[in-house]
Amino acid sequence: MTQTRAEARLTSVEEQYPLAPSVLDADVYRDPARYRRELEDVLFEAWFPVFPSSDVAKPRDYVVWDQLDQSVVITRLDDGTVSSWHNVCQHRGARLLDGSGHCPTGRIKCPWHGFVYDLEGVVGSVPLRDSFDPGLLDGLRAPAVRVTEWGGWIWLTLSDDTPELLDYLGVIGEELAGYELDGYTTQYRHSVTLQANWKIVVDAFNETWHVPFTHQDTLGGVVLWRDAALKIASPHSWMTLPVRGLTDRVSSTDHRKTHICHYLAFPNTIFSCFPTHLQMWSAWPLSPDETLLCAYQMAGPAPAGMTDEKWARNNERDWKHFLDVLLEDSEVINGFTKVARSKGFTKNMFNTAESRLTAFHGEIAKRLR
Ligand code: FES
Ligand SMILES: [Fe+2]
Structure with missing residues (x-):
């Protein structure tokens, strides 16, 4: 045979x-x-491929990843890179974004009391700012999530300790x-x-x-x-x-x-x-x-x-x-x-x-x- x-x-x-x-x-x-x-x-x-890069093709596009009891915003910045951060308002924990879309102003407003975040998750304007403990507002941001693009995919990891993606793969x-x-x-x-x-x-x-x-x-x-x-x-x-x-x-x-x-x-x-x-x-x-x-x-x-x-x-x-x-x-x-x-x-x-x-x-x- x-x-x-x-x-x-x-x-x-x-x-x-x-x-x-x-x-x-x-x-x-x-x-x-x-x-x-x-x-x-x-x-x-671990590192995960979470969305095709084309899902956030243009600057100011965003998509939300909801898996593993986590919710993460992924945005395309004006310089073409991607940013990702936990989709949780730092005031009282409201979910900031849902689904996917385009954010022409580059400003994301919390639906509860109006804290405003930029496309990298940094808090800008805060209503009733003077009524807060100023030390807590200083440098406030939604915690960043490590993200990279490779092979047509957006990859993220929830760990700060995981090796860089290509070393991991x-x-x-x-x-x-x-x-x-x-x-x-x-x-x-x-x-x-x-x-x-x-x-x-x-x-x-x-x-x-x-x-x-x-x-x-x-x-x-x-x-x-x-x-x-x-x-x-x-x-x-x-x-x-x-x-x-x-x-x-x-x-x-x-x-x-x-x-x-x-x-x-x-x-x-x-x-x-x-x-x-x-x-x-x-x-x-x-x-x-x-x-x-x-x-x-x-x-x-x-x-x-x-x-x-x-x-x-x-x-x-x-x-x-x-x-x-x-x-x-x-x-x-x-x-x-x-x-x-x-x-x-x-x-x-x-x-x-x-x-x-x-x-x-x-x-x-x-x-x-
Ligand atoms: S929970 Fe977001 S502003 Fe209050
Ligand atoms: Fe099978």
């Missing part, structure tokens, strides 16, 4: 599935105290840089609330051997799931996944041109990259038993020889296909809350094909204080 090119690239089982089998206590998916510690010790310490940043994502545009987006712990959702997308059971009709004939090669790049992980009609047709030594390359930017974001476009999604915990999945499709310019119309049709087809696959995953994932506290659910056993799950949970455990 002739080997496929993908098979020929795999030199050993160890290279394909790098970690030994492991066991995980089921409590990590249902214990409310564990959930709270994960927010503080894992999620608050490491190999994943180097991999993503090869796609020149700055040239991509956002085409589609979709959000869905799933009835499962956020780590169940992350787990669900980091192994491929459920494909023949969950996705036989949608993916079974497309991806060569047996030939996925898993890589651990602590705290992140990734895999190369051969695709029929691409891996066997395109000749290149760059896996980004021949495979779907699927990256977990620890802890909760996945970039699933095709050579010319990608789907990206984040799993935002809402409670121990609920997760908001926010998905996007972004694409580069039409490949050589393809009209923009055909490229748009292809992208629409790919997005519909992605939504079909997501629906199949959702049907399984949505069953978890009903069994999360079952006396019959005591542990997960991960095989070597689930090495990325072993690595993911190991990274979380390492971070819990």
Whole structure:
């Protein structure tokens, strides 16, 4: 029997599935105290891509990020950079902004007693200023949140101690840089609330051997799931996944041109990259038993020889296909809350094909204080 090119690239089982089998206590998916510690010790310490840069394309555009029990304003300043700060009035805690929009005056007025903030969250005018303790108003601002732009995304972290973004991303940043994502545009987006712990959702997308059971009709004939090669790049992980009609047709030594390359930017974001476009999604915990999945499709310019119309049709087809696959995953994932506290659910056993799950949970455990 002739080997496929993908098979020929795999030199050993160890290279394909790098970690030994492991066991995980089921409590990590249902214990409310564990959930709270994960927010503080894992999620608050990470960098996240939160919105495409194009969501605040022009100076004085803003967008509000409401996740992880936090609310953060992101603004585009007149010099073209972005600023972000907690969306909380420093007088008595009112929420300052909602949704997204454009602020032509560059002044944001609290809806309760009219404190005015500039686009960097600094308090300017204060009604009844003389009636306040002047020491408390001196230099007053909504606390800043670290933010940066990279790869067509706005990234933020709630921690002052997390390393700079590209140091944090490491190999994943180097991999993503090869796609020149700055040239991509956002085409589609979709959000869905799933009835499962956020780590169940992350787990669900980091192994491929459920494909023949969950996705036989949608993916079974497309991806060569047996030939996925898993890589651990602590705290992140990734895999190369051969695709029929691409891996066997395109000749290149760059896996980004021949495979779907699927990256977990620890802890909760996945970039699933095709050579010319990608789907990206984040799993935002809402409670121990609920997760908001926010998905996007972004694409580069039409490949050589393809009209923009055909490229748009292809992208629409790919997005519909992605939504079909997501629906199949959702049907399984949505069953978890009903069994999360079952006396019959005591542990997960991960095989070597689930090495990325072993690595993911190991990274979380390492971070819990
Ligand atoms: S709460 Fe904002 S001005 Fe009072
Ligand atoms: Fe799936």
